[in-house]
Amino acid sequence: MSQQRTKSQTRTAIDGLKELIFSGELAAGSDHLETELAARLGMSRTPVREATLMLEGQGLLEVRPRKGVRILSLSVADMDEIYELLTELESLAARRAAAAGYAKADLKCLEDAIDNMETALSEEDREAWARADEDFHTELVRLGGNSRVISIVANFNDQVRRARSMTLYIRPLPEKSNEDHRALLDAISAGDQELAFKVHHEHRSNAREMLIALLQKHGLRHV
Amino acid sequence: MSQQRTKSQTRTAIDGLKELIFSGELAAGSDHLETELAARLGMSRTPVREATLMLEGQGLLEVRPRKGVRILSLSVADMDEIYELLTELESLAARRAAAAGYAKADLKCLEDAIDNMETALSEEDREAWARADEDFHTELVRLGGNSRVISIVANFNDQVRRARSMTLYIRPLPEKSNEDHRALLDAISAGDQELAFKVHHEHRSNAREMLIALLQKHGLRHV
DNA sequence: GCATTACATTGCGTATACATTAAATAATGC
């Protein structure tokens, strides 16, 4: 995205730590001393410390003095909480997007994302599908136009990212999903606020239930 | 609340800065250098810096390299965004509280808050009313039981605190407010999820519209 | 052998020193 000429060490630490967390190199539940992380990232403790404080604020880890920072793991109950929150906020965004009276051109990103999901589905390319699905949801929230909602949703998407990629290959192919996406797009196009809200709320609720059931079925108590 | 034996300097800085911001001593929109704040708080730059980074994460200020930290002011549009978000999240909490099947004893805090508001109203004690109103809303969200929602709502309440206290004496006395509160309490008691959601959503929407209109009427473009 | 206390270790919180670089100012050429 936006490239600074010289990326600050703190920025590097934040990005580096997030990457290490998302990739699982820093496992959920594991503890790491500031010194260790600093050495790992090739910098002094100061920017690492700043980064961990910020990531703590974002709910990705917990700073536990003298025990190291703990990479947070999410219980099923946590996932349920987060999905409930995302359901509500995305549905709010859907309603607002419908209210905004967007022209067809404004909704092109949504269209594209849906097309990409369809292609990915037919090719059974789960990674591509997941990317397009995230695009769709991100764009939907953006169209909602509430900047606070946008950043909260982005934050919690980060938090569940690991869980998503863990379940990507054990979940059923989301065949029905795109019907919902198209229905939502139609509702937004038509400016039908309540329908947009309702369609997306149900879509998200279903996804939530599916995911929770999946986690329980596979005994994934923590992700 | 929870007292540390020795409060860390960073903690002191956070609390101190928040206090200075809420009280208006650090005015909305004003800029302050790290060194200045450090001197003011009687500590070195390090904990001040950590505090400002965390408060930036909480949306209370913005760190602008070489220009100092800027205390954020909220435009009317910002207030609108935040109130929209709070409306949705509190209404979600209301629905969940209704779903939880709380016993009468569990809802005592809500009852008390309503009583306190009534007393405060009859005595025209606006400060007391505001405290009780905040108690009510905080407790409602707590009863909702979603810890993410709880902390987000607390965060945004901090952000609008200054605006609230600014408008406290120019707004009309909230005579009707308590009817809504009681109706919500009844809905929660009765376990009527949709009613609880609806009642509170409307209550909040009204409060939002009143506040926005008030800000505009008084030409308060930034608070 | 167990509990308790003294001791050693070490990770963190904070202060401070220093390098970097954006901004402000002065100087130069036209």
Added chain:
DNA sequence: GCATTATTTAATGTATACGCAATGTAATGC
């Protein structure tokens, strides 16, 4: 005079030093 470039200033970003307090370990008493 104006624009452009060189210089200075100063606030930040980062490294480092250091003391404290928490944790683990050894020593002591019973």
